[in-house]
Amino acid sequence: NAGVTQTPKFRVLKTGQSMTLLCAQDMNHEYMYWYRQDPGMGLRLIHYSVGEGTTAKGEVPDGYNVSRLKKQNFLLGLESAAPSQTSVYFCASTRQAVSYGYTFGSGTRLTVV
Amino acid sequence: GQQLNQSPQSMFIQEGEDVSMNCTSSSIFNTWLWYKQDPGEGPVLLIALYKAGELTSNGRLTAQFGITRKDSFLNISASIPSDVGIYFCAGQNYTGANSKLTFGKGITLSVRP
Numbered sequence: 001n002a003g004v005t006q007t008p009k010f011r012v013l014k015t016g017q018s019m020t021l022l023c024a025q026d027m028n029h030e031y032m033y034w035y036r037q038d039p040g041m042g043l044r045l046i047h048y049s050v051g052e053g054t055t056a057k058g059e060v061p062d063g064y065n066v067s068r069l070k071k072q073n074f075l076l077g078l079e080s081a082a083p084s085q086t087s088v089y090f091c092a093s094t095r096q097a098v099s100y101g102y103t104f105g106s107g108t109r110l111t112v113v
Numbered sequence: 114g115q116q117l118n119q120s121p122q123s124m125f126i127q128e129g130e131d132v133s134m135n136c137t138s139s140s141i142f143n144t145w146l147w148y149k150q151d152p153g154e155g156p157v158l159l160i161a162l163y164k165a166g167e168l169t170s171n172g173r174l175t176a177q178f179g180i181t182r183k184d185s186f187l188n189i190s191a192s193i194p195s196d197v198g199i200y201f202c203a204g205q206n207y208t209g210a211n212s213k214l215t216f217g218k219g220i221t222l223s224v225r226p
Contacts, residue, residue, distance in 0.1 A: 004155075040122065042201070042216050042218035043201070043216045043219075048213065050210045050211060090155050090156075092155075097207065097213075100161060101146050101158040103158075104155030104156050104157070105155050106153075106154050107153075107154070107155050
C-alpha cells in the first residue's frame with residue numbers, strides 16, 4: 001500500500017519555466033490537497049479538491065493551477081515559475097471531510113532560480 | 114480566518130526529559146489532531162481527538178482536547194533522539210464538504226543526547 005506518492009521529489013526550474021507536480025493516492029480517498037511549506041510559515045493550502053472533477057482555491061492559490069481528472073490523481077501546475085515559488089510542496093488526501101486526519105506524501109522540493 | 118497558535122517556534126530539551134506543547138485557537142474546533150514531521154518527510158498523524166476533555170495516549174505521547182474546545186496540548190514523556198522533528202497541531206470545525214484542517218505553524222523540537 002503506497003499511500004500518497006509525489007513526483008518528482010526534487011526539481012530546479014529557471015524563472016519563467018513551467019512544470020507539473022503529480023500526486024497519486026491508492027486509498028480511494030475523495031478529498032485531496034496541495035500545500036506549500038516555507039520556513040516559519042507552516043503549511044499553507046494552495047488548492048484542494050472535494051472529488052473527481054472538482055477543484056477549489058485555498059489560502060495561497062495565485063500562480064498555481066490544479067486538475068483532478070481522475071480520482072486518484074491531483075496535479076499542481078506552475079505556468080511561469082517565479083523565485084517566490086521556491087518551497088517544499090506537499091500533497092495530502094483524506095476519505096471524507098469530517099477529518100480522521102490527512103495522509104501526506106513525502107514532498108517535492110522545488111527551487112526556482 | 115481561523116488561526117492556530119503554537120509557540121515557541123523551537124524547543125530544545127535533554128534526552129530523557131518530558132516536554133509539553135500547547136496549541137490555542139480563537140475559534141472553537143470539534144476535532145484536534147497532532148502531527149509530526151521528520152526531516153525530509155511529510156507530516157504523519159500522531160493522535161486525533163474528537164471530544165472536549167478527551168485525553169488520548171499513543172506510547173510516550175499524550176494529547177488532550179481542551180474543555181473550551183479552543184486548545185489542545187501534546188506531552189512527550191522520556192524524550193529520545195528520534196523525537197526530533199516538527200510538531201504541528203491541526204483543528205477542524207466541520208461545516209460541510211469544504212471543511213478543511215487548519216494547521217499551526219509548528220514547533221521544531223531538538224533533543225540533546
